[in-house]
Amino acid sequence: MSNKKVFKLTVNGEEQEFLAEPRELLIHTLRERLGKTGPHIGCETSHCGACTVTLNGKSVKSCTVFVAQADGAEITTIEGLGNPDNLHVLQESFKEHHGLQCGFCTPGMITRASKLLEENPNPTEQEVRFGMAGNICRCTGYQNIVKSILAAAAEMNAAKEAAE
Amino acid sequence: MSVAKPLPHDSARGHVTGAARYVDDIPVPVGCLHLAFGLSEIAHGRVTEMDLSAVKSAPGVRLVLSPDNLIPMPDCSPSIHDEPLLGGPEVKYLGQPLFIVAATSHLAARRAARLAKVSYEKAPAILTIDDALAANSRFEDGPRIWARGDAEAAIASAPNMLEGQLEIGGQEHFYLEGQAAMALPQEGDDMLVHSSTQHPTEIQHKVAHALEVPMHAVRVETRRMGGGFGGKESQGNALAIACAMAARATGQPCKMRYDRDDDMMITGKRHDFRLGYRVGFDDDGRVQGIEFLHWARCGWAQDLSLPVADRAMLHADNAYWLPHVRIESHRMKTHTQSATAFRGFGGPQGMIGVERVMDHIAHHLGADPVEVRQRNYYSSEGSTTPYGQTVEDFELDGITEALLASSEYAARKQAVADWNAKNPVLKKGIGFSPVKFGISFTLTHLNQAGALVHVYQDGSIHMNHGGTEMGQGLFQKVSQVAASVFGVDPSVVKITATDTAKVPNTSATAASSGADLNGMAVKIACETLRTRIAEHLSEIHQADPATVQFADGQVRVGDRTISFSDAAKSAYEARISLSATGFYKTPKLAWDRIKGEGRPFFYFAYGAAVTEVVIDTLTGENRILRTDILHDAGNSLNPALDIGQVEGAYVQGAGWLTTEELVWDNDGRLRTHAPSTYKIPACSDRPDLFNVDLWNRENREETIYRSKAVGEPPFMLGISAFMALSDAVSACGDTYPDLQAPATAEQVLAAIGRAQR
Numbered sequence: 001m002s003n004k005k006v007f008k009l010t011v012n013g014e015e016q017e018f019l020a021e022p023r024e025l026l027i028h029t030l031r032e033r034l035g036k037t038g039p040h041i042g043c044e045t046s047h048c049g050a051c052t053v054t055l056n057g058k059s060v061k062s063c064t065v066f067v068a069q070a071d072g073a074e075i076t077t078i079e080g081l082g083n084p085d086n087l088h089v090l091q092e093s094f095k096e097h098h099g100l101q102c103g104f105c106t107p108g109m110i111t112r113a114s115k116l117l118e119e120n121p122n123p124t125e126q127e128v129r130f131g132m133a134g135n136i137c138r139c140t141g142y143q144n145i146v147k148s149i150l151a152a153a154a155e156m157n158a159a160k161e162a163a164e
Numbered sequence: 165m166s167v168a169k170p171l172p173h174d175s176a177r178g179h180v181t182g183a184a185r186y187v188d189d190i191p192v193p194v195g196c197l198h199l200a201f202g203l204s205e206i207a208h209g210r211v212t213e214m215d216l217s218a219v220k221s222a223p224g225v226r227l228v229l230s231p232d233n234l235i236p237m238p239d240c241s242p243s244i245h246d247e248p249l250l251g252g253p254e255v256k257y258l259g260q261p262l263f264i265v266a267a268t269s270h271l272a273a274r275r276a277a278r279l280a281k282v283s284y285e286k287a288p289a290i291l292t293i294d295d296a297l298a299a300n301s302r303f304e305d306g307p308r309i310w311a312r313g314d315a316e317a318a319i320a321s322a323p324n325m326l327e328g329q330l331e332i333g334g335q336e337h338f339y340l341e342g343q344a345a346m347a348l349p350q351e352g353d354d355m356l357v358h359s360s361t362q363h364p365t366e367i368q369h370k371v372a373h374a375l376e377v378p379m380h381a382v383r384v385e386t387r388r389m390g391g392g393f394g395g396k397e398s399q400g401n402a403l404a405i406a407c408a409m410a411a412r413a414t415g416q417p418c419k420m421r422y423d424r425d426d427d428m429m430i431t432g433k434r435h436d437f438r439l440g441y442r443v444g445f446d447d448d449g450r451v452q453g454i455e456f457l458h459w460a461r462c463g464w465a466q467d468l469s470l471p472v473a474d475r476a477m478l479h480a481d482n483a484y485w486l487p488h489v490r491i492e493s494h495r496m497k498t499h500t501q502s503a504t505a506f507r508g509f510g511g512p513q514g515m516i517g518v519e520r521v522m523d524h525i526a527h528h529l530g531a532d533p534v535e536v537r538q539r540n541y542y543s544s545e546g547s548t549t550p551y552g553q554t555v556e557d558f559e560l561d562g563i564t565e566a567l568l569a570s571s572e573y574a575a576r577k578q579a580v581a582d583w584n585a586k587n588p589v590l591k592k593g594i595g596f597s598p599v600k601f602g603i604s605f606t607l608t609h610l611n612q613a614g615a616l617v618h619v620y621q622d623g624s625i626h627m628n629h630g631g632t633e634m635g636q637g638l639f640q641k642v643s644q645v646a647a648s649v650f651g652v653d654p655s656v657v658k659i660t661a662t663d664t665a666k667v668p669n670t671s672a673t674a675a676s677s678g679a680d681l682n683g684m685a686v687k688i689a690c691e692t693l694r695t696r697i698a699e700h701l702s703e704i705h706q707a708d709p710a711t712v713q714f715a716d717g718q719v720r721v722g723d724r725t726i727s728f729s730d731a732a733k734s735a736y737e738a739r740i741s742l743s744a745t746g747f748y749k750t751p752k753l754a755w756d757r758i759k760g761e762g763r764p765f766f767y768f769a770y771g772a773a774v775t776e777v778v779i780d781t782l783t784g785e786n787r788i789l790r791t792d793i794l795h796d797a798g799n800s801l802n803p804a805l806d807i808g809q810v811e812g813a814y815v816q817g818a819g820w821l822t823t824e825e826l827v828w829d830n831d832g833r834l835r836t837h838a839p840s841t842y843k844i845p846a847c848s849d850r851p852d853l854f855n856v857d858l859w860n861r862e863n864r865e866e867t868i869y870r871s872k873a874v875g876e877p878p879f880m881l882g883i884s885a886f887m888a889l890s891d892a893v894s895a896c897g898d899t900y901p902d903l904q905a906p907a908t909a910e911q912v913l914a915a916i917g918r919a920q921r
Contacts, residue, residue: 028271037189038182040390042340043424047839050340078182091180095172098804101812102635103179104340104390110180133848136839138340138391139635140808141815142847143854 007071011036012080022068026060027051029067030077038078038107042136049135052108053077059115061134078107081114089159090114090152099148101139109135113149121157125150166647166654167869170804174640174659175388175633186390187344187360188421196346197226199406199420200273201261202280203429204251207289207832208499211252211262211282218279219265224272227414229264229406238374238405242366242398247465247502249374249405255284256464257499258832259429261402266410266418274423289499289832293438293459296496303466303495310477310760312550313488318453322444326528329441330520331904332513334461335434335506335820336836338844339634341390343400343431344421347407353377355408360389361400362632363672368664370401371408379664382408387661392634393816394505397672398467399431428837432504433826435460435472437513441521449525449536453488456480456517460510462495463502469495471606472505474757476514478551478764483537483560483600484518485546499832505674507816508879511601516821516905519597519883523890527900533887534573534596538564542600553602553763557864559770560598563794568596570855571774571792580776584895591779592789593892597884598772601877602765603676604750606757610671611750611766613681617646617689618743619697621736623729625650625657630670631682632662636875637805638678644801645683645868649690651714652728667745676769676873679801681748683868689746696742700735701726752865767865769872771795773814773881775851777888781896784913786889788818790853793881798863798872810856810878817882819845821905822889893919 004019011034018033030036030053039062042050046061053062054076082088090110093099100106109132116123116131123131128149129142137145178184202219204211220228231237231252241247251260263280267273290301319325341360345367348356355375359367364384372379384404389396403420410418422430440457458476462469477491522540526533541564542555549555568574573596580592605611615629627646633639639659647654664670671681697719698712707722719731726734735742755764773793779786793814797806823843827835836842862870886907893901893912897919904911 031189032269035191036182037185040186040341041188041421042342043839045424045838045840048340078180082181084177084181084183087177087180094180095176098170098172098176098808100173100176100179100635101637101808102340102389102391103173103175103184104186104635106179107182128847129850130848133846136338136340136844136846138338138393138816138844139812141811141813141845141854142850143811143856144808145847146850 007067009070010074012076020067022066024067026062026065026067026070030062036077036079040104040107042105047136049112050105050108052112052135054111054115059112078111081110089155093152093155094148097144097148097151099140099145105135105137109137109145117153117156121153123153166644167801168799169644170802171640171644171654173637173805174643184388186341186388187346187358190346190358192419193417196417196419197266197268197410197414198270198273199410199418200265200277201426201430202263202265202277203426204255204258204260204262205282206255206284206286207258207291209255209284209286211255212285213283214252214262215281216263219276222276222279224268225265225276226268227266227410229409229413234409238409240370240401240405241465242401242468243466249402257501259501259834261430264406264410266414291498291500291828291832293461293496296498301497303462303469303497308493309490310550311490315453315455315488315490318488319442319444319455322452323446324528325444326524327442328524328902330439330517332437332439332516333906334436334503334826335824336428336826336842337393337395337433337506338839339389339391339393339395342422342424342427343396343403345400345403345407346417346419347404347411348417349411349415354381355411357382357384357404357408359384359386359400359404360396361386362392362396362634362674363398364632364662364664365670366398366672367400367404371404374405375408375412384664385661386632389632389634393507394509394674395431397505397674399504425837429834432463432467432502434506435462435469435503435510435513437476439513439517441517443521443525445525448539449529449531450539451484451486454486454521456491458491458493460493460495461498461503463498463500465502467502467504469503472510474510474606476510478602478606479511479514480517481550482515482518483542483598484540485542486550487546489550491550500828507813508876509675511876512817512880515880516883516886519887523887524900527894534568537598551764552761553765555768557767559796559859559861560600560772563770563772563796563859564598567772567774567792567794573774576776589781591781591892591895592776593888593890593895594774594776595884595887595891596772596774597881597887599877599880600768600770601880603680603769603873604753604764604766605671605675605677606755606764608753608755611681611753612671613685613748614667614670615682615685615689615746616666617686617693617746619693619732621733623656623727623732626660627657627686628660628663628666629682629686630662630667631678632673634673636678636809637802638673638682640805641679641801642683642686645687646690649687649694650728652717676875676877678875679871680867680873683801684748685746687746687868688748689744692744692746693742696740697731697735700738700740701731767863769796769874769877771878771881773884775884775888777885777892779889779892779912781916784909786909786912788851788885791851793856794859795878796859796861796872797874798861798867799870800858801869801871803858806858806874807856809874811854813878814881815845815850817879818885821882821886822907825906825908896920
């Protein structure tokens, strides 16, 4: 295929260089090319948020980003936040506060929440609810998701205070 | 005892890190092909010509299967063999698969599928209930009718009579993980299938049938689904069969996942219903006679529509004694997606009918809707359902009283009235609804389950059963059961993927029965092994086997204590079998669905909700302000998981009745085939205040640790949101507003107009 180009991405701190069609979708790049299957494909139209990743410091739905748009970008997926042996505070909080059921939306949900708490480290419940409104969960009714995020925020703030 | 502990979901660590694998996350072998369906563009008619040459020559395409080279055509139906894998020449709905493309990537297959040139001869399509009634297009010869007493005479002689009609929209499952399957050819004719399904045995059966091999040649494995809600009870058959056929034809692994738009265009949804009622009642609102008419829009194939429509009839009473009752149910056949199982399985549609009647009666009498409901509750004076089952476990008197107190219903009702007196634009409403939901498959033979448990010589435990995990926490609950029997920590118990080669002939994980059936089967298998180990140890140590105790990871025999792993090792060395199966079947069931008589349910699960809403009378916009729920999960196996089920079910149920609207155009094309146009509740739509509690009473029947099923029953608590909206609209005028479902802003606005008439 002659229209392929070389692209560079930094995914979870690792540099990646590969040949791809410019219109390849970032979610396919991540899942099929780079083996990052944590971000999921839910709706393919940027409404459900299961594919949420952080791109140059912003939450994006990677199902509607062309790889060409992401060229040279720093990307963080759920795999970059923590792993099963070393959970991020938010990951631990979602686990302990039952902020998940089927788990399919969870990686996108946590990736978005991590950004939300960077943007607003001390959100009210209302701010969490509206800040997370772009990520659909069909199982939980959101109660425990909100609880998980608020608990993680409190813990992160307490850790920050202790460090200061 | 690990039972009853609020432990996290067994896969939580995998879920939060993205390490938990769904079908689409399983690394594919080299040479794996990806499938896509080409879909029909008309709702009814004939394919006159299908030119697939451009599809076949598209980049990456390796195989195209059409009715010309699939002979005989495999069948996907879970019921009466009326669902050919591919349509044509006759087309039965818009979105029906007509051919299969297998290509080197998902995108290549989808791009190629668009290149087909298909010509049709259109025929008139039956799309609506009215169309189907006019054409007498239906499943079964005529309506199913169940009756007790003389409803007509009782209505005629009652002091008051009301009648009405309610349209109830369908619902898209929107499991976050779309349908997916992968077939891997094995030695000889064998096929291994990974499927996102609630019913691996059905997949095995249908794939074996399609491949013309015995069931033993097909193994189906399901580790987890990204949500099911009934949508993966039969709707995964087509993908698994397509993958298996393509894998057979090419000798290569084949995988298929529906793009979301395809998923919504192809698969069945909740049945939409039209419901008519006529009720006679006394001046206190007590029902004396009632008639219900159900019209269910079933779509093009029978699928599970008959038991769904039956369950709607079985819940026409909900929590109320109906002395004279007649229920007539029509199952209409239309040229639309084949409606299928969805959480509640017809129960919600049946139940909202009688809840609407209670609301209408209260409005007519100017009485409190809760009091009208309480007067009609089952009691010692009337405790028999229309189908003849005695309600022995009625929990709603206590639940209602406790919930009215905890939600401060009376005070808030007054506050709503005060608010409405002062505010001309924003009107508030408060609604209450109870749930009584029958637990058991109404097809009695499905109420069985099997388990396979191994204890290894190091004391670790491998547990398998026929249930599937779709997020409900079944595996966690059942592992807590196993850990409790052996007195070990749940981490000792390995939870393994559902596998048709380990436990055969399983039922779908459906009807809320997963933990009831599989928990019991696992318990029985574990007890068999525990007894063997106890007998072995008591023989060595000269003790009575009945006194051997398993607790805290240890086994006490007489005055000796050894670790569970040492006990396992000792049993192994003594040549004791450390593998056992368990089998359970639900007792006490007897049901004749033609007569509508018997005991279809082992027991009932209960719950009640109070919801408060606000509406904007200028736009119809509405919000849920507060919800209070008290739900009966018996002796909960895991209260955290059960509360999660209740919260999620309520939001899904409220979504069904408020924002989730399916729209077909006049050509039969589903116009709401993506979340951009089909509005699923988001985090910001959740009630501002959401108080959920469990009613902790043991099940009077001998279920697993006296718990109760919890998957479906709380879905119907969402009806309280609909009742609250009806209450808010009623504040706009004196006429009964006749709110229709889903109560979108449009519908709320229309109802305000009616109320003001």
